[in-house]
Amino acid sequence: MLYFIAIKAEKGNPVLPQIRNVTEEELAAQRAVMARVAEENAARSAQPLAWVDTYGCQQNESDSEKLRGMLREMGYAFTEQEAEADLIVVNTCAVRGHAELRALGNVGALSHTKRAKPEQKIVLCGCMVQQEHMREKIKNSFPYVDLVFGTNELWRFPELLERMLAPHRGRIFEARQIDGERFEGLPVERAGSVRAWLPIMSGCNNFCSYCVVPYVRGRERSRRPEDILAEARQLIGDGYKEIFLLGQNVNSYGRDLDGGEDFAWLLKEINAMEGEFFIRFMTSHPKDATERLFDTMAACEKVERHIHLPFQSGNDRVLRAMNRGYTGEIYRKKVAYARSLMPDVALTSDVIVGFPGETDGEFEDTVRLVEDLRFDMLFTFLYSPRVGTPAASLPDPFTKEEKQKRFDRLLQVQNRISLELQAAHVGNVYRILIDGEGDRPGQLTARSSHNRLIHLEGSPALVGTFRDAAITGSNSYSLSAELRDKEGD
Numbered sequence: 001m002l003y004f005i006a007i008k009a010e011k012g013n014p015v016l017p018q019i020r021n022v023t024e025e026e027l028a029a030q031r032a033v034m035a036r037v038a039e040e041n042a043a044r045s046a047q048p049l050a051w052v053d054t055y056g057c058q059q060n061e062s063d064s065e066k067l068r069g070m071l072r073e074m075g076y077a078f079t080e081q082e083a084e085a086d087l088i089v090v091n092t093c094a095v096r097g098h099a100e101l102r103a104l105g106n107v108g109a110l111s112h113t114k115r116a117k118p119e120q121k122i123v124l125c126g127c128m129v130q131q132e133h134m135r136e137k138i139k140n141s142f143p144y145v146d147l148v149f150g151t152n153e154l155w156r157f158p159e160l161l162e163r164m165l166a167p168h169r170g171r172i173f174e175a176r177q178i179d180g181e182r183f184e185g186l187p188v189e190r191a192g193s194v195r196a197w198l199p200i201m202s203g204c205n206n207f208c209s210y211c212v213v214p215y216v217r218g219r220e221r222s223r224r225p226e227d228i229l230a231e232a233r234q235l236i237g238d239g240y241k242e243i244f245l246l247g248q249n250v251n252s253y254g255r256d257l258d259g260g261e262d263f264a265w266l267l268k269e270i271n272a273m274e275g276e277f278f279i280r281f282m283t284s285h286p287k288d289a290t291e292r293l294f295d296t297m298a299a300c301e302k303v304e305r306h307i308h309l310p311f312q313s314g315n316d317r318v319l320r321a322m323n324r325g326y327t328g329e330i331y332r333k334k335v336a337y338a339r340s341l342m343p344d345v346a347l348t349s350d351v352i353v354g355f356p357g358e359t360d361g362e363f364e365d366t367v368r369l370v371e372d373l374r375f376d377m378l379f380t381f382l383y384s385p386r387v388g389t390p391a392a393s394l395p396d397p398f399t400k401e402e403k404q405k406r407f408d409r410l411l412q413v414q415n416r417i418s419l420e421l422q423a424a425h426v427g428n429v430y431r432i433l434i435d436g437e438g439d440r441p442g443q444l445t446a447r448s449s450h451n452r453l454i455h456l457e458g459s460p461a462l463v464g465t466f467r468d469a470a471i472t473g474s475n476s477y478s479l480s481a482e483l484r485d486k487e488g489d
């Protein structure tokens, strides 16, 4: 609750977040540790194997790429088989109870692999274990976990790992409660060769009343524009075809910087770089999605014609209780403005069903908004209480069954809309990015600028290329297509 109190204080008497830049000396010390661990690993009879298991959002995927980068520097190779791993790192998520239960279930199963291989080390990190009650749970119920560290310790991973590997050290639990730190220059081992995550900021200042993110990820801090642009240039030079800008609320990028750069400026700068590539971003808070953002999207040909704009509820009382900072009407106006500039823009959103006290009538406002705005895709979640958030202590007279009924109804409405919207693409020709191989031999997956999933037939050599394709079929989830140009053209 500490941060919630700080934000309340901001309204009358500003309390500025304490954001610190990690110094070059501190990072050099971590690099020295990596070199020492690498030397020790090189002296072992076999190269040690690590398995990094990631839960949750793209931000966590991106953090895991840094964990893998540091592990590679420390002499580890990677495996997908937990039984043969010398080191298991579980990067956890706290956004919903379900994600925590899944991670805990899988950590529970690791007791067997550790029993079969007692020298195996098990590490837990990420949002779930930034919460004190979860660290207590791990301490008491998972005695075979060797190292637990929170989100603020990511750049200290080498030092913590070295301490854990030292003989006769007890279990290690580290999770500083701080507003946040900025750091640059950690090694990254990217998971893919077509799409690259590019974090532009971390943390969140919004304190939506149901959300645990500001408590576990700290205050907003933007990376310096020159660091982001240098990384984007590098990624494009390395052949990445989709630059995915990440932040809890990308629309507030730059507010904590002195130079006046904002997110729209960043989009323009990356759009001006040479080459054929898509620029995507996630997530946009509706209250900060400005006309300037939509104008910029419309003017930048490499920025995908897709915006993910979570509305969460169509009812104004519920939106107030969620502390979202906009009304249903404001949201509708923003969507109308975006569509007036980009009639073909794909719109996706998140919605929470069953927020504490949400009545049937209030839920109907959500259904109405969904019917009116016709989202291309909707990520629908049943409300999940999060310890320490204001919403978790609100009275809630509605049963799980009643909420589930609403959830199912909304899903039905959205499935119908998705089917209709998807079918309208059949016959169109799109420039698509082929981003991977499908489940069947000879099948490829691709994305259009509208971020639609497309299946087509073709050679794996096409992965990582842009092609023109005609849409030949659809279902509520994906499209099928045929290439217009021949392979190798």
Ligand code: SF4
Pocket (backbone or CB within 6 Å): 204, 205, 206, 207, 208, 211, 212, 213, 214, 248, 249, 285
């Ligand atoms: S803006 Fe997003 S991350 Fe931030 S508090 Fe709200 S829901 Fe959570």
